[in-house]
Amino acid sequence: MKEGWKSLAEYINIALPKGRLGEKAYDIFESIGYGCPSIREQNRKLIFENEENGVRYFWVKPSDVAVYVERGAADVGIVGKDILLEQGSDVYELLDLGIGKCRMAVAGLKGTRVHSDHTLRVATKFPNIAREYFRGQSQEIEIIKLHGSIEIAPILNMSDVIVDIVETGTTLKENNMEPLEDIVQISARLIANKAGYKFKNRQIREMCEKIAALREGKE
Numbered sequence: 001m002k003e004g005w006k007s008l009a010e011y012i013n014i015a016l017p018k019g020r021l022g023e024k025a026y027d028i029f030e031s032i033g034y035g036c037p038s039i040r041e042q043n044r045k046l047i048f049e050n051e052e053n054g055v056r057y058f059w060v061k062p063s064d065v066a067v068y069v070e071r072g073a074a075d076v077g078i079v080g081k082d083i084l085l086e087q088g089s090d091v092y093e094l095l096d097l098g099i100g101k102c103r104m105a106v107a108g109l110k111g112t113r114v115h116s117d118h119t120l121r122v123a124t125k126f127p128n129i130a131r132e133y134f135r136g137q138s139q140e141i142e143i144i145k146l147h148g149s150i151e152i153a154p155i156l157n158m159s160d161v162i163v164d165i166v167e168t169g170t171t172l173k174e175n176n177m178e179p180l181e182d183i184v185q186i187s188a189r190l191i192a193n194k195a196g197y198k199f200k201n202r203q204i205r206e207m208c209e210k211i212a213a214l215r216e217g218k219e
């Protein structure tokens with residue numbers, strides 16, 4: 001840790017995904033007593049800490065959260081199950097936070113047949129999830145890896161189907177597409193570094209218990 005920052009060991013270090021999901025996750029942490037008021041200030045800072053309750057937050061790219069946690073730069077983090085499945089990260093998955101709910105699905109232009117003797121061209125940001133799913137279906141595929149706006153691929157006949165996140169279904173509908181097969185339900189998970197979970201076991205378990213109690217109170 002560079003000068004001016006306390007060592008990692010003195011804090012619970014939490015990696016939050018930048019964006020709406022991270023903000024919702026922070027609300028949860030705040031309401032169970034891990035608040036860090038400076039995080040609410042609109043600025044470009046990426047690290048926030050509250051010495052009083054011993055927490056430090058990092059804002060990171062959603063797809064990088066599990067990397068920070070796996071390498072122990074963060075003790076815990078919030079990450080979508082989609083990213084966990086895709087990256088196969090070596091971390092403990094401690095809790096389903098019940099936020100960021102959506103599903104991973106195969107989708108295509110209306111009336112598209114998913115299964116055939118031909119190799120299916122699949123456009124996706126999630127090649128590992130797609131491969132695993134179609135292996136289970138004994139369907140030959142060719143992956144076309146994209147980084148966003150996946151729905152365009154079948155419209156331009158660059159792929160037969162897509163494997164992507166469906167939340168409200170609006171993007172599919174507005175592009176004349178439909179979900180064809182559901183693959184897996186997705187939501188945000190609390191993950192922990194394996195060594196950190198041992199060394200900071202009491203603090204991390206206490207955090208989990210408080211989150212679980214909050215969730216039970218809401219259900």
Ligand code: PRP
Pocket residue numbers: 147148149150151164165166167168169170171172
């Ligand atoms: C995600 C996903 C779909 C869309 C689904 O895209 O890849 O395109 O949201 O949401 P909906 O069912 O509520 O319409 P995102 O907004 O992350 O942008 P992207 O196209 O860059 O992946």
